[in-house]
Amino acid sequence: MVTMTHMDFDALVALLTRIFIANGASPGVADILARNCAGAERDGAMSHGLFRMPGYVATLRSGWVDGRAEPVVEDGGASFLRVDAANGFAQPALAVAAPLAMDRACATGACVVAIRRSHHFAALWPDVEPFAEAGLVAIAMVDSMAVVVPPGAGKPVYGTNPLAFAAPRGGGKIIVFDQAVSVLAHGDVQIAAREGHDLPEGAGVDAAGRPTRDPRAVLDGGALLPFGGHKGAAIAMMIEIMAAALTGGLYSHEVDWSGHPGAQTPCTGECVILIDPARGGSAAGFAARVEQLVEALRAAGQERMPGDRRFAAREKALREGVAVRAEMLARLEGLVAN
Ligand code: NDP
Numbered sequence: 319m320v321t322m323t324h325m326d327f328d329a330l331v332a333l334l335t336r337i338f339i340a341n342g343a344s345p346g347v348a349d350i351l352a353r354n355c356a357g358a359e360r361d362g363a364m365s366h367g368l369f370r371m372p373g374y375v376a377t378l379r380s381g382w383v384d385g386r387a388e389p390v391v392e393d394g395g396a397s398f399l400r401v402d403a404a405n406g407f408a409q410p411a412l413a414v415a416a417p418l419a420m421d422r423a424c425a426t427g428a429c430v431v432a433i434r435r436s437h438h439f440a441a442l443w444p445d446v447e448p449f450a451e452a453g454l455v456a457i458a459m460v461d462s463m464a465v466v467v468p469p470g471a472g473k474p475v476y477g478t479n480p481l482a483f484a485a486p487r488g489g490g491k492i493i494v495f496d497q498a499v500s501v502l503a504h505g506d507v508q509i510a511a512r513e514g515h516d517l518p519e520g521a522g523v524d525a526a527g528r529p530t531r532d533p534r535a536v537l538d539g540g541a542l543l544p545f546g547g548h549k550g551a552a553i554a555m556m557i558e559i560m561a562a563a564l565t566g567g568l569y570s571h572e573v574d575w576s577g578h579p580g581a582q583t584p585c586t587g588e589c590v591i592l593i594d595p596a597r598g599g600s601a602a603g604f605a606a607r608v609e610q611l612v613e614a615l616r617a618a619g620q621e622r623m624p625g626d627r628r629f630a631a632r633e634k635a636l637r638e639g640v641a642v643r644a645e646m647l648a649r650l651e652g653l654v655a656n
């Protein structure tokens with residue numbers, strides 16, 4: 319039988335913060351990563367929730383990432399900020415640039431934040447939601463590690479490259495989507511392997527390039543496929559270009575952590591684009607127009623909007639506590655000790 323504990327969100331953040339600090343992160347970095355990871359668990363975004371904590375710890379212990387890095391923001395022009403994450407995590411680098419980026423987006427209509435030398439091991443919606451809550455449109459892209467085979471290719475080149483989008487809508491709410499470019503996130507393949515589930519048809523291939531539903535075959539030298547064939551592959555290519563070529567970070571296929579056994583966080587880049595929607599031409603107002611689209615979708619029969627499931631899970635967890643398996647809690651407590 320699976321025993322669950324319901325934890326107050328802040329208590330879970332405090333536990334994860336202790337784990338990050340015990341394993342070499344600075345208090346500021348620890349707080350940002352802990353909120354991110356606990357937030358994913360709270361929202362039911364399981365592929366990037368607590369199950370990632372051993373990976374963060376193994377990576378910090380391997381010396382591959384600098385948990386105390388101090389990001390440097392560079393001025394790239396009125397609407398362009400470059401950030402050198404200094405081999406640290408991407409989220410603290412974005413946090414350092416965010417206030418200036420929002421000022422620039424409001425002053426000029428848009429701002430690109432191009433982060434390089436950054437590690438991203440998380441869900442991407444936390445990187446866009448706060449901007450939409452502040453009235454901006456935000457798009458974020460991250461490249462990861464080569465586990466996705468392009469059409470016709472014999473080996474993986476692309477990462478699972480997530481793309482997240484958030485925009486204000488009516489009633490003070492926001493609309494958000496956040497998705498990998500592969501049929502499944504790599505995290506979901508790891509969870510399927512651990513729990514003994516098959517993958518859906520068309521998600522992956524084995525080491526010989528044959529279609530497989532076996533998660534272990536994908537993890538053991540196989541690869542994932544982009545969603546939508548060549549169309550998803552084109553988006554994967556765009557994300558490599560925006561998150562690596564534009565930022566100065568590495569492509570997914572250039573990540574080489576072989577000298578750091580235990581490392582799991584790809585060191586690549588992230589591109590975030592902020593747009594002030596008040597600059598647009600909508601006479602009715604941007605958020606009202608977005609709401610009209612949502613209403614049209616609902617009227618046509620689409621009941622679930624992207625983000626709905628997560629927001630409902632968040633509300634429940636904030637009311638009842640975040641459900642954590644007792645076994646996971648014990649594992650987390652073990653990660654505090656060095
Ligand atoms: P999903 O396929 O689970 O979901 C993608 C989006 O579609 C979400 O916004 C989701 O909303 C929405 N959605 C799902 N089902 C429906 C439906 N039936 N109707 C309407 N909307 C729906 O996400 P992925 O598995 O592709 O990605 C999971 C996570 O992995 C993401 O957070 C991503 O950022 C992360 N990731 C991170 C990487 C990294 O390098 N850091 C690499 C790859 C992935 P909702 O959330 O409400 O379910």
Ligand code: PYC
Pocket residue numbers: 365438439440462463478498502503504505506584
């Ligand atoms: O789930 O694909 C994934 C992933 C890659 C890096 C972090 N998460």
